Amino acid sequence: MAQASPARGQAEPTVLDRRIDLTRIDREAILWGGLFGLALLVRLVGLTNYPLSPAEAQFASDGLALLQGGALSSGGQAQPLPALAAALALFLFGAGDGVIRLVPLLAGLLTLLLVARLRPWFGPGTVLAAGLLVALSPALTALSTRLDGGSLLLLAVVATLAAATRFDRKPGHGSAVVLGVSAALVPLAHPLGWAVLVALALWGLWERGPALLRHALPLLGGMLGTALLTSTALLSRPGGVFGFLEGSLSLLAREHLAAPLEAWPLPLVLLATDELPATLLALAALAGALGLRIRSGEPLPQPLASLAAWTGLALLAALLLGGKGPALYGLLALPLALLGGVGLHTALAAIDWRVARSPWDVAVTGSAIALLLALLSLLGRLLGGPGGQVTAWLAGLLALLIIALGLATLTAWLWRQAARPQSLFLTIPLALLLALGLRSSLLLNMTNTVRPGELLSAGATSPGVRLLVERVTRLSRDVTTFQADVRDPTGGHGLVIAIDPALEQPFRWYFRDFPNVQVVPLAGAVPLEPVPDVIIAPAGLEPALTATFPHIVFRTYPLRSGMPEALANPDWQAVLSAPVDPWTVKRYLAYLIDRQVAEPPPPEPFALGLRADLAERLYGPVIP
Amino acid sequence: MSTRRWARRAVPGEDAAPNGRVTTPPAVAATPTSPLPGQGLGARAFQPSLEILLYAALSLAALLSRFWDLGSRALHHDESLHAYYSWIYAEGEGYIHHPLMHGPALFHLDALAYLLFGATDYVTRVPAAAFGVALVLLPALLRGERLLGRWGALLASFLLLVSPSILYFSRFIRHDIFALAGTFLLFIAFLRYVERPASRWLVTGGVTVGFMLTTHEVTFVSLFILATFVAAAIAYRVAPALFLILGAGLVGLGFLAAGLTQLGVAPLPEIPWQNPTRGAVLSYLLALVQHPLVVGALGIALLTLIGSLWLLDHIRDPERGWIDGLLGLAPPGTTARALADALADRTGLALGAGLGLALFSLLYTSLFTNLGGLASGTIGALGYWLGQHGVQRGEQPWFYYLLLVPQYEYLAALLFPVGIGIVAGQGLRALARGQELDGRWYTRALLAYWGAVMLAVLSWAGEKMPWLIVHITLPLTLLAASLLGSGAERLERAWASWDERQRRLSVCLGLASLGLAAAWFLLMAWASAGPFVQATTSGFPQLVRTIRPEIAGHWRWLWLPLLVLAVIAATVAAERRYRPHLLTMSAALSLGLALLQIHAGWRLTYREGDVPRDMLIYVQTSPQVVQLTRDLEALSHELTGGMGLEVWYDSGTQWPMNWYLREFTNRRYFGTTLRELPDPPPPVILYSLEYLGNMPPDVARELEARYTFVEYPMRWWFPEDETYRRFAIAPELKNEARQNYQTDQPPPYSAADVLRSVWSSIASLQHPAQQAKLFRLVAFRELPATIGSYRFRVYIRNDLVPYVNDLRYGVGSAGAHDVASAAAQHNEEHRSGPGISGTRAS
Structure with missing residues (x-):
């Protein structure tokens, strides 16, 4: 008897049968999972606390116009990628502030995912450490919670680097097309992308010029095709390509090139405040590497040199270009976080974690932390002055002094009992820095008008x-x-x-x-x-x-x-006298914690x- | 003879050996996977398969989508009834079944929810949401290769997850979701029992039937569908000639009915549903059994039965009993054999029937406090709703569901005719060639039959409501999933055989398909977004959206992306070695349609669930009612320190206000007429415009003098007359004014008139303006007319108006700030000078 259709009595193995052995999940994968969770939490908290900024609202309106057939603004034409992404989000989930911010949120998380792909260049430990700094970076958090194209710009940059890595390992037409597609997305996301694209192109030609030229056709084809499809919204708005070129370039000239050195101290303020953890870790990485170079006479390791150059260029661009905002800060914060990851990984590697099993070593570390807090309180009380209540102030001073002395004695005694007491001490500044980063990122969106000095919230809609x-x-x-x-x-x-x-x-x-x-x-x-x-x-x-x-x-x-005003036009005298003026240090620390300013x-x-x-x-x- | 007959006939659901002898189908592996060698059950739990992980993800998505923000939408009129009477029950005041509000299951479930979690809008919908989650996961029970298949079951779960109608009504406290889940489980139990008879499926079936009968009268339709399918399958196996006898009987009945009509015999007596007293019911039954049509039908039925029994007696094995002789020889995996096994399994039958009956009795008698519920739950329920058929509540036309389903269930609607075609084609081909079909064909045949009959019956029924769509959506969705699942299996096999270049080509074709479809959508959106102009419609001036002037003469170019897509598909199909890539293109387009469903369902469910821009939303309570309730609660807290605010309301606002004002201890219902106002008058009066004119003039004057009112919509509805009612003539509607919205031709209307009207609507789509209008209606719910509403007034006593404004708008007269003083105050609080640490952020 012929069968009309084959009997399906016996099931063939399918992809659905693939088993995932939960008992053998890589520790690195678990850590990355934790990082994603942390990044998501930090970005979700207070996501819609602030209303949309004018720029965000314009993209939202453009997204709605694109979806429903209305007219796009010149801003939407200049940055077609955010407008298209907003249109897709609005198509799926309807019109709302949270929906609009879903775009940068997902872009930020995808950026973190692509950072993981840089493992071949920097090693798994460094990339993990860099990922932690990316997750906790206030500048990158700000970028991930505001739709101004910056988040998509960073995603495109990291995607281009990942595509370049793939092209480098396996040059071919396919990988060239992918590289072209991701490179095209860079200027489509934000006008600053033109400058970034030029830098990436120069770097690419310097490093792999012959290979790129051999695959120029698919590379350029991918770029042009992506630019055409995106700027014209899948060819539904044919004039979009001209609108994009004209709008994007004029926006770049008007906002970023026409006012060089405008508000130039702001990136430095960012480095010294919101991005302080990454800055210090990056400096530590550079100092350590330079120290090694001096001792050994060998050149800086290639990835570190590239990162340092990238960070330096980004800082220079941030200082020189006008239109200071989250996008520019993000372009600086990303390489800084990567470089800081080197420092963080080096510092963590320097800690002998086996010592943590010894209760004496743990106890001396705890005691030292308590002593530090007591000394800080004592210093703060001294600098704060009596404020009209001399007796209470003196009593408090005395109490703190006694506590500090007691803790110092305890610490000294525990020091003698411990095997390698200095090993875990490095965890103290690291923990403080990471805690500071976490706090700054969380409070960025959670609290608003009670932190009037927050640089990243300046200009936000009330x-x-x-x-x-x-x-x-x-x-x-x-x-x-x-x-x-x-x-x-x-x-x-x-x-x-x-x-x-x-x-x-x-x-x-x-x-x-x-x-x-x-x-x-x-x-x-x-x-x-x-x-x-x-x-x-x-x-x-x-x-x-x-x-x-x-x-x-x-x-x-x-x-x-x-x-x-204190941020836009810093008191340079106070800044320069900070190392010797404890009151300046106190105000700086208060600013770090609370973002409170005098005016x-x-x-x-x-x-x-x-x-x-x-x-x-x-x-x-x-x-x- | 019988053996040869078994071998020759194409038998759905069974396999045959090459020599034609029917053999027992090989045992179907429930889970054709195996853990790593040497691993026990405990270890297997830590090695989940990808399939299990996908089901886990679907479960999580189902939980989130069904339970999130469940309480923010205003309660529909029907929901408020159900909520209120469930609350009364939970408060200990009892529940008495009445067919008007369908079965008792909902009331018991909701009362239980209130007892456990308290009575709120959110909790009201929790039972529906729970059953909605279960519905999404039930396809896992049909994973067998002879049922939906593993991909088919997974896709079924996904499609049920993103189905706009099922999502919306999973969060709607009506009986439909309970009836639907029960129906699905019953059909699962049936299919699983046929596949491999086991007592547990008999018991499941029995309990499920008992539960279904306590939900909604559409259960009778579902049971009819299952029973007739089983009967047809058995008749086909046992004695195909039975179809001839039955057909003859139906023809005879038709002639009888036609003949009696010609002779002028009166129609059947009307069911006394409005006032079913004992006397009225008895008179009705007497008149019914004496009616010539009933007598004749009984005679024909008797003749049909005698003829059938004679035939069956003639063909059965005389040495065996009736059941064994007719059904027992059928091979395993067939419906006939399943029935024989079921009848032989007396324990399973008894247990299933017993538990089902127990559940039925328990709920209809309200936990044995109302024995009359047994009568009202059987004869009463069926009689009542058969009587409603003539009432035609809602006055919806015959094509109601034909237009409603495709607006939301794109994949199900698109693949339904494809599925029917495949089932019919495979079946006829197998019949002609004497070939056999497998279990999957049998499952699809059941789904196609289920969907078609449900659509037909609900379209015929006098009362058509949007929530009944779920009973059509489910079988259509499962059929679509079955087809897509087969496609996924084939794609998986093809993918495994492709090299890198072919895979890349396939991905590019898939992306291109999706991109072209998206491009068409964006083009249509742009072209249809012309300006609004003043026009005269039906004699009234009205704003009308036009198409963009620049596209007027070039509209056909908008279809270019789809044309390109068709050309690509044709090119791929023409070349045999590229033909499998059609699977990828189909998968991509299916994904696009699924995204469209998410687009439709998300807005409908989470954003505008109580705003009738959708045909799926029917006479919905407006969100202003919820806002009003919150304001009244706040006012009550301010004035009385609790819920003691005195609120008077009339008959027009009774539902849903009975529910929303349930906690107000001094609420007062005054019927349709406010006869007088006490001194002092109540703080708040809610008065519908319908009964406002009933007031005596002095009361009206006093109301005007001492109160300020604001008018709100109590309920509002989709503009049917200006939208779908124009599709075709509906001569079956009793109200002649609602039969024809297309032309000025007066009634009566013939079948030819109806067909002409349908053709006219379809032909009108060649005009760009009509295409644009339809596109914007379906894609963006852009209505061509305003929505209608039933209004009411909220009268606030004049001395309380400032309080209410303060609550409503959030800024009291004393609370106004301007920037300067706010800035000064802020600076004062946050000023930090040398030596001062400043205010720490909280």
């Missing part, structure tokens, strides 16, 4: 903006509940809202469901048609607008946090105008 938007939305829902048309079929979004172009974003994004939003210049203070119910304008226009729109009640609210910057305000009856609902019957 959290109050979203609350105000919610109130206006609720007001609209109550007042125009049944005012509906096909643009707003559910009704409730009937208020006429006029927004000045200077403040178009993020308000355009947050009022996206309102069909009667008009972005019109309000500086001329001319009457508008239709008459607006809500006006959003720069605070400076309030007097003129009050006269033009007498039925509107204006109030000012915080819009954006400012840049602390918190006032937020940049904006004016919100509401029709009188709406204002009465919001503010009550007595309107000052």
Whole structure:
């Protein structure tokens, strides 16, 4: 009897049968798993605490426009990769702040994954240590929680390096195409990518020029194809390629090249504060390597030399280029973290962990930590002064002195009992540095206005903006509940809202469901048609607008946090005298912990105008 | 003779040796994998296969997707009823079954949830979510090679996970998810029993039937489907001539009905569902049994039965009993043999039936507190809902599900006709050639039959509601998964045989397929996003979105990406050695459709679950009701220190307000008319616009003087009239005004009119404007009309208006800050000078 279809009585082994032996999972894999978990936690915490910045809101609006067929802004055309990524996220999960930030979050995690691929260059231990610094880096955390193209830029850079590694090991058409694709993504993500691409190209030609030239066709084909498909959104917007070239290059010139040395101290502030752990570890790596070189006469090991050169170039670029922001900081923080990984790995390797089994050695380390804390408290109390309560201050001083002396005695005694007491001491500064990095990254998004000196949050949209938007939305829902048309079929979004172009974003994004939003210049203070119910304008226009729109009640609210003057223009005298001035050191330490500055910057305000009856609902019957 | 007949016939679900003798199919390995040598069960737990890990990931995804943010959506009218009466039950005030609210299982489950976790909106939906998770994982029981196969079962779980309708109604406290899970388990038990008879599947089946009967009356349809499939399979094996006898009976019945209609005989008596008193029910039954159609039908049924019995007696082995003689000779793995084994397994049958009956009795009698529930749960339930058929609640047209399913279940809808074609084609070919088909064909045949009959019955039924879609979605999804699973198996085999170059080519073709489909989507989105212009529709001025003017004359170019895709596919198919790459392209396109389902389901479920932009959302309570409840709770806390705020509400707002105001100790329901206001008047009054005019004038004046009101939608609904109702004429609807939304032609309408209307709708899609409208409706839920709503007013006593505004908008008159004072205050708090450490961050 012929069979119409083969009897499936016996099952063939399939890929589903592959077994994963959980008892034999690599320790390195477990550590990387832990790193990913840590990186995810650090980035998830407070992800949507801050409203979208204007740049983020523009990408969000562009993503929505791309998805629903609207027009892209020039910014969206200049950076097509973030716009396309935002469109994909919005397609899957709908419109929301968290959805928009999913893009940089995933990009940041993928960057960490690709860092692991650099193992052949730096060794597994160094890459693991670098991965820890990448996970805890506040600059990279900031980049992973804001959609400004920086996170995608870093991902593209690391992807290009990984592709270059693969091409180096196995040159061929396939690996050349992949290299071309990843290289093309670099300028598509951010205008700074052009500079990075040039640097990568020069480095590539220097290192592997002949091989690259042999495979130039697939390499360039991959690049051009990627650029074409991405900038035109899969050829659905044919003019996009010109918009990308023109927009990206002009953005690069306008924002980054036209104002050289603009706010040049900021990268140094970043290195000394948010990226202090990576900076110190990187310096330790360099110092150690240079020391070895001096003693042995041998050149610096190649990966370390490359990393040092990369970090130096990145620092130079960060100092010279204008438009200081998370993207530029991220380009500096990544090689710094890699270089710091060398230092961290070296330091960890120098610790004799077997000593940790000895209770005396552990005890002397613990005692030393306690002694250090007591001495710091004592120093802090001395520098703090009595503050009007002399007796209490003296009593506290005495108590701390006694405690410190006691701990010192205990430490000395334990020192004599321990086998190799100095071995574990290195863990103290390492633990402090890593804890500082973790704290800085976690608190970056968790707390907002209570840390007015945070460099990475400077310019962020005030959290109050979203609350105000919610109130206006609720007001609209109550007042125009049944005012509906096909643009707003559910009704409730009937208020006429006029927004000045200077403040178009993020308000355009947050009022996206309102069909009667008009972005019109309000500086001329001319009457508008239709008459607006809500006006959003720069605070400076309030007097003129009050006269033009007498039925509107204006109030000012915080819009954006400012840049602390102490960071933008540091007191160099205080900085240089820091090694000898304990009060400066104390203020610096306080800043490291709390980001408190002497003169918190006032937020940049904006004016919100509401029709009188709406204002009465919001503010009550007595309107000052 | 009988042996030759067994050998000659193509028998679904069994295998035959080359000499034609039927043999027992080889034992199917439940898990064709083996652990590492020398490893025991304990060690195996630490060596999970990839399949197990994928199921673990699916379980986690199912848990998250079903349980996350379960309580934020406003409770639908039906949900509020179920929640309220379950809460009453949990509070100790009892539960009495009524067919209007379907079976008792939901109420018992919800009451139990309230007892364990407290009564909240979230907890209300927990039982549904739990069954939703179970539904996603049930396909694992059909992993056998003769059922869905391992890839098929995995894909079935995935498709159920991302199915928009099943996801949405897994988080909706109605009976459908319970009935659906029970139905699925019953069909699993049936298929597993046929594959290899074991008592546990009999018991499972029995308990499941008992449970299903306590859920929803659609269970009767599911049982009908299973019973008729089993009967057809057995009849085909035992005596194909039975089909002729049955067919003759049905033809006879048809002639009888037609003849009686021609003679002017009155139709069947109406079921007294509205007021089923003992007398009314008895009168109905008397009239029914005396009706000529019933008498004639009984006669025809008797003749059919006699004819069938004669035939069966003629063909059975006379030396054996009826069961053994007819069914016992069937080979293992067949339906007939399974039935014979089941009838022989008296212990299993008794246990299954007993447990099922016990569960049925326990729930219908409300844990033995209402014995009348046994009657209302059997005859009452079926009679009630048969009576509802004539009511046509919702007045939905015959094509309702035909339009609803493809909007959400892209893969299931697309592959359903393919699946039917494959099943029919393979079956006919096997029949013609005398070949045999395997168990997988049998499973697909069951799924195709199940889906087709369910679609037909629900489309015929008078009451059509969107939540019933899940009963159609499930078999269609399983059939789609079976087909995709076979494709995955073939792709896996092909992939293993390919070299590096071929694999790269395959990946490129897959990416190109996905990219071209995505390009088409983006092009259509752009081209259809034209400006809104004023137009006159049905005599009313209205804004209408147009297509982009620049694309007007070039619309056909938008289809270029799909044309290119088709050309690539044709090229690949034409070259035999490249043909397997079609599998990769199909996989990529299936992935694209799955992403589209995620796009549809995520927004529907998590973002706008109570906003009727979707046809799947039907007369939904608006989110303003939830917000209002929160405001009233806050107001109550402020004014009374607890839930003592006095809130009056009318009949129009009763549901869902009975639920939302349940904790307000001073709530007062005043029916349809507010006859007077006490002194002092209540702080808050909720009054629907439907009954607002009932007020006496003096009360109305007092209300106006002492209260401020704001108007909200209580319930709102999808604009049916301006969207899908125009698809075709629906002459079966009793309400003539709702039969024809396409033309001005008055009723009555013939079948030709209906076909013409369908063709007209399909033909209209050649116009770019219609394509654009349909695309934006399905892709972005961009509605061509506003949604309708049932409104109510919230009257707040004037002295409380500032409080309410403060709660609602969050900024009191005393709480207004401007930037300058805020900045000054902030600077003062955070100023740090020399020697001062400053304020530490918390």
